[in-house]
Amino acid sequence: MGCFGFLKGMMFVFNGIIFLAGAAILGVGIWVKVDSGSILSFLDKIENVPSELSQVLNVGYLLIAVGALLMVIGFLGCCGAIRESKCMLLLFFIIILLVFIAEVAGAVVILVFRPLADELFAKVGTAAVQSIRRKYGEDPDITGLWNSTMDTLKCCGFYNSSDFDDSPYYNSHNMMYPPQCCPGIEQPCNKTLADSDKRITGCFPLIKQLIDENTVVIVGVALGIAALEICAMVVSMILYCRIKS
Incomplete structure (x- = not known):
C-alpha cells in the first residue's frame, strides 16, 4: 500500500x-x-x-x-x-x-527531409543578404533588427562582413562596415580589419555551430523526455x- x-x-x-x-x-x-x-x-x-x-x-x-x-x-x-x-x-x-x-x-x-531544411536555409540566407544590401542603414526597422541580433550574438551579418557590401550603410560610411564586424573596436571599420585573422563570424554560421556543438545535449534531452x-x-x-x- x-x-x-x-x-x-x-x-x-x-x-x-x-x-x-x-x-x-x-x-x-x-x-x-x-x-x-x-x-x-x-x-x-x-x-x-x-x-x-x-x-x-x-x-x-x-x-x-x-x-x-x-x-x-x-x-x-x-x-x-x-x-x-x-x-x-x-x-x-x-x-x-x-x-x-x-x-x-x-x-x-x-x-x-534534412536536405529540404538545408535548401530552405539557403533561400533564407539569400533573402537576408539581399535585405541587408538594400536596406541596412536606410530602413530603421531592418537596421535595428540586425543591430540587436549582432549585438546579442556577437556576430556580423548573415554569413560574414561581405553581406554589407554596397548596402546604404556601406556607401554612406565611405565603404566601411558596422562596428559589430570590427574585432576589438566600437566604430565602423574597413575591409582589412573586418577580414582580419580575428574576424567576427556571421550570425548563421554561429547559430549552426552552437547547434552542432550541443547536439549531444539536444539528443540527451530528447531521450530524457522519451524516458519520462x-x-x-x-x-x-x-x-x-x-x-x-
Missing part, C-alpha cells in the same frame, strides 16, 4: 508540473498570435523572402496546441491518480502513447491495474 501511495503522489506532483508548464506555453502562444502584427509588418519589409518562412508565424498555433495538450495531460494525470479514476488514467496513457508515437515519427521525418513518457505510461498502467473497479 505504501508503494501505491508513493506512485499516486509522484503522479500528482509530476503531472502538476506538466499542467503548469502547459499553462505557461499556452500563454506564450496566445501572446505570439496577439502580437503577430508586428512580425508580419517586419516580414513585409524583406524582399524576396521565401514563402516557407511565413509558416514561422504558425508557431503561435503550435504553442497553443502544445500548451493545451500538456494541460489536458496534466489534468488527467493528477485527477486520475488522486481520485483513482481508471477512465482518466486510461485516457492519460493513450494520450502519452500517441504523443510518443508522434515524436518518433517526427524524428524520422526530420532525418529523411515511458515511465509515465508504466506508472499509469500500474495504478490502473491496482485500482479496484
Whole structure:
C-alpha cells in the first residue's frame, strides 16, 4: 500500500508540473498570435523572402496546441491518480502513447527531409543578404533588427562582413562596415580589419555551430523526455491495474 501511495503522489506532483508548464506555453502562444502584427509588418519589409518562412508565424498555433495538450495531460494525470479514476488514467496513457508515437515519427521525418531544411536555409540566407544590401542603414526597422541580433550574438551579418557590401550603410560610411564586424573596436571599420585573422563570424554560421556543438545535449534531452513518457505510461498502467473497479 505504501508503494501505491508513493506512485499516486509522484503522479500528482509530476503531472502538476506538466499542467503548469502547459499553462505557461499556452500563454506564450496566445501572446505570439496577439502580437503577430508586428512580425508580419517586419516580414513585409524583406524582399524576396521565401514563402516557407511565413509558416514561422504558425508557431503561435503550435504553442497553443502544445500548451493545451500538456494541460489536458496534466489534468488527467493528477485527477486520475488522486481520485483513482481508471477512465482518466486510461485516457492519460493513450494520450502519452500517441504523443510518443508522434515524436518518433517526427524524428524520422526530420532525418529523411534534412536536405529540404538545408535548401530552405539557403533561400533564407539569400533573402537576408539581399535585405541587408538594400536596406541596412536606410530602413530603421531592418537596421535595428540586425543591430540587436549582432549585438546579442556577437556576430556580423548573415554569413560574414561581405553581406554589407554596397548596402546604404556601406556607401554612406565611405565603404566601411558596422562596428559589430570590427574585432576589438566600437566604430565602423574597413575591409582589412573586418577580414582580419580575428574576424567576427556571421550570425548563421554561429547559430549552426552552437547547434552542432550541443547536439549531444539536444539528443540527451530528447531521450530524457522519451524516458519520462515511458515511465509515465508504466506508472499509469500500474495504478490502473491496482485500482479496484
